[in-house]
Amino acid sequence: MSTAVGTEGATGETAGEACRDTVAETSAAVGTARRRGIADWRPEDEAFWEEAGARIARRNLVFSVLSEHIGFSVWSLWSVLVLFLGPEYHIDAAGKFTLTALPTALGAVLRLPYTFAVAKFGGRNWTVFSALLLLVPTVLAGIVLRPGVSYGTLLAVACLAGVGGGNFASSMANINAFYPQRLKGWALGVNAGGGNLGVPVVQLIGLLVLATAGATWPRLVPLVYLPLIVLAAVGAALKMDNLTSMRNDRRALREVAKEPHSWVMALLYIGTFGSFIGFGFAFGQVLQVQFHQQFDTPVKAAYLTFLGPLLGSLVRPFGGRLADRWGGAKVTLWTFAAMAGGASLVLVASRHDSLPMFLAGFVALFVLSGIGNGSTYKMIPAIFQAKARIAVAAGADAGTAERDSRQRASALIGLAGAIGAFGGVLVNLAFRQSFLAGGSGDAAYGAFLAVYAMCFTVTWAVYLRPGVGPMRGV
Known part of the structure; x- marks a missing residue:
């Protein structure tokens, strides 16, 4: 059954009355599991x-x-589960970094098809399906996690957890279609920030299990999520809507792929979200390997692992709000400048073996990456909105230009989200190689500093220097 929000042909009926009728129809449908759709969304x-x-x-x-x-x-x-893998599992530090890199990689790959699934199947329908799909890696993790399991089995099960990474792209594309341009920074920031909070929450659950049941019970962590997954799927089925006006324009992805700004935004998102998710997956292991004397047990590392991701998630809507007010490019520029400072602090702390300075630098990187996540996602729809204004000024139809703007913004959210998530893979691989080659993370910290400096320069050159035209300050 489909409910149309707004009735264009209702003679003698005001727009307000039509909207109130629509709300009543939608409310009456709540509690049913049937397919619902909103045909007219403005x-x-x-x-x-x-x-x-x-x-x-x-x-x-x-x-x-x-x-x-x-x-x-x-x-x-698996950023939590690797903390449970003691000597009886016979996995070294490099092997554990691989276990956290694989789900990051699969999540990155899935983000692109997940973005387009929303328009094809409906936002509500896809949210239900993608939530239920999370049962596969959680059930398998609860079954296989015990001493004696082969490393190959752990790699396969860890990789499957990557399906959770695809949810972000479909969720962002869906919410992008629901909100007006003036509120996108806030809405996308809240959506992404609330999602990102899943990282510290699972780490807190891991800490609770370690502190109570002990390191011999890793299976309890994934099993906690089974009823929560079912709850999320049922909630989406009963409360969410499909926007039937959403369409996948096959040209949109091709056009976005040809657009230079798309690749600039993908780079900036590697610097922001790639840092957040990469550090979130790796931080507990880094503490155990680099400061092994202070963190000689998993529970000690778990006490601090959640802090950075928690703060980074909470400030993401703030980054969106700042971008709504000051422009995404300005907020992104100064975020990268501060992230370069944070990476420098971490590098100095590592060389001087200073744990307080190291923690301060890493927490700053988490917070700043959260702000940058919000500001970069504000920039994506703003870029295509600017292009729509240019098209209208040149004589294009305003409605067509607006629709194309939304389709291309959704396509770029998927593309940039997929490429940006690979930044998390690179972070874990950088740590793996750095510790293998030099016994410390110094080479990785130096690489992060160079990336942030490059992103700062690119942001200024493309969006803020004088003479860049209508894209200035998007």
Whole structure:
């Protein structure tokens, strides 16, 4: 059954009355498991937004955040589980970094198809399916985690946890379609920040299991998530909506792939989100390997592992708000400058074996990457909105230009999200190689510093230097 929000042909009926009728119809449908669809969605129409749009969008945002949050927890599950893998598992530090790199890689690959799945199957439908799919890696992890399991089996099961990483892209593409341009920074920041909180939450659950049941019970961590996954799927089925006006334009991805700004944004997202997810997966291992005397047991590392991801997740909506006010490019520029400072502090702390300075630098990197996550996602729709204004000024139809802007922004969210997530793979591989070759993470910290300096330069050159035209300050 499909409900149309807004009735264009209703003679003598005001827009407000039509919207109120729509809300009533939607409310009546809540609690059913049947397919629902919204045919007419006009978030840029302020009267429509005030009467019906904001309420419906907020409801979808809430349940989108819940599903994405659990997806992030499953995706980062192995950042916790590797802390349980003691000598009886016969896995060295390099092997553990590989276990955390694999789910990061699969999550990155899945982000592109997940983005387009929303328009093809519907945001509500895909959220239900993708949530239920999380049962596969959690159940398998609960079955295989015991001494004597082969390393190959652990690699395969860890890799499957990557399905949780795809949820982010579909969730962001869906929420991007629900909100008007003026609120995208906030909405996408809340959606992403609530999802990112799944990283510290699963680490806190791991800490709780380590502190109570002990390191011999890693299977308890994934089993905690089984009822939560079912809850997220049921909530999405009952409360979310499909926007039937969303369409996958096959040209959109091709056009986005040809657009130079797409690759610039992919690079900037590697620097922000790639840092966040990479550090989130690796931080506990880094503490154990680099400061092994202070963190000689898994529970000691777990006490600090969650702190950085928690703060980085909480500030992500703040990054979106700052970008809404000051422009995404300005916030992104100064975020990268500060991240270069944070990487420098970590490098100095590593060379002087200073744990307090090391923790301060890493927490700063988590916080700054969270702010940068919010500001870069504000830039994506702003870029295509600027292009739509240029097209309209040249004589293009305003409605067509707006629709193309949304389709291309959604396509770039998928592309940049997929490429940016590979930054997390690179972070884990950088740590692996650095510790293998030199016994410390110094080479990795130096590489991060160079990447942030490059991203700062690119942001200024493309979006903030004088003479860049209508893209300046997006």
